[in-house]
Amino acid sequence: MLKAAEKAGTVAAYKGGKRGKRALQVIEEVEADVVYELTLTNIKTGEPGLTHIKRAMRAGKHVITSNKGPLVVAFRELDSLAKRCGVEFRYSASVGGAVPVVGLAKKLLAGNEIREIRGVLNGTTNYILTRMSKEGVPFEVVLREAQELGIAEKDPTLDIEGIDTACKITILANSLLGMNARLKEVKRAGITRVRPEAIRLAQEAGCTIKLIGIAKRGSLEVGPKLVPLGHPLAVGGTLNAVTFKLDLAREISITGFGAGPKETSSSLL
Numbered sequence: 001m002l003k004a005a006e007k008a009g010t011v012a013a014y015k016g017g018k019r020g021k022r023a024l025q026v027i028e029e030v031e032a033d034v035v036y037e038l039t040l041t042n043i044k045t046g047e048p049g050l051t052h053i054k055r056a057m058r059a060g061k062h063v064i065t066s067n068k069g070p071l072v073v074a075f076r077e078l079d080s081l082a083k084r085c086g087v088e089f090r091y092s093a094s095v096g097g098a099v100p101v102v103g104l105a106k107k108l109l110a111g112n113e114i115r116e117i118r119g120v121l122n123g124t125t126n127y128i129l130t131r132m133s134k135e136g137v138p139f140e141v142v143l144r145e146a147q148e149l150g151i152a153e154k155d156p157t158l159d160i161e162g163i164d165t166a167c168k169i170t171i172l173a174n175s176l177l178g179m180n181a182r183l184k185e186v187k188r189a190g191i192t193r194v195r196p197e198a199i200r201l202a203q204e205a206g207c208t209i210k211l212i213g214i215a216k217r218g219s220l221e222v223g224p225k226l227v228p229l230g231h232p233l234a235v236g237g238t239l240n241a242v243t244f245k246l247d248l249a250r251e252i253s254i255t256g257f258g259a260g261p262k263e264t265s266s267s268l269l
Contacts, residue, residue: 053078058085099240
């Protein structure tokens, strides 16, 4: 199927495939156990992914998604719908790329109360801050370089203004802390005002600067923070990292590669 899609530009070219069906028709009419919802993210309305996920669940199909939009807009509704319909709802790919943040917290930290989540959750901003830290290069120069390398989008607003990280920390707060938070409730600052001078002062103090998302009950925040060198969140390049503060195990951190087609595919599988 993948070979057929790559060659013809559509899965309809696969043996037995039919052209002309809309996404909702495929979801409701094709016999399948699982629906992968991978449409583009829309953090304002969650559409069309939100409708796709609802229809799939009501059709008795399990849902796996990397789409942050529906989760940011209607996590509580979707989580409840999945339970009522008796289907699985998996969304770890929407946060942290290949890093199994949600799975770790839900399955392997049983018995612990998660008191706080802190994370480097955006590979683009982490790459920019790492380059600024290592070479003292101004923000604007590194951003252009990241765009040329395909690490940053042509319009990098969602990344550099902290919006992408705010979406992810909202998802984590709702799924792991039992909150019913909205994106607009996140206190947010991006990295556009971080200057080489600030990074130099941080280094003199034995720290580095990272864009950190923080979730704890009653408070959601995203912004540049001082992180001690050697701390699990002081990761470089496009790596992601998350630290859980727990009542029993104290602190547990996980690190891995974030955004990217292969990394996201790994998480989806």
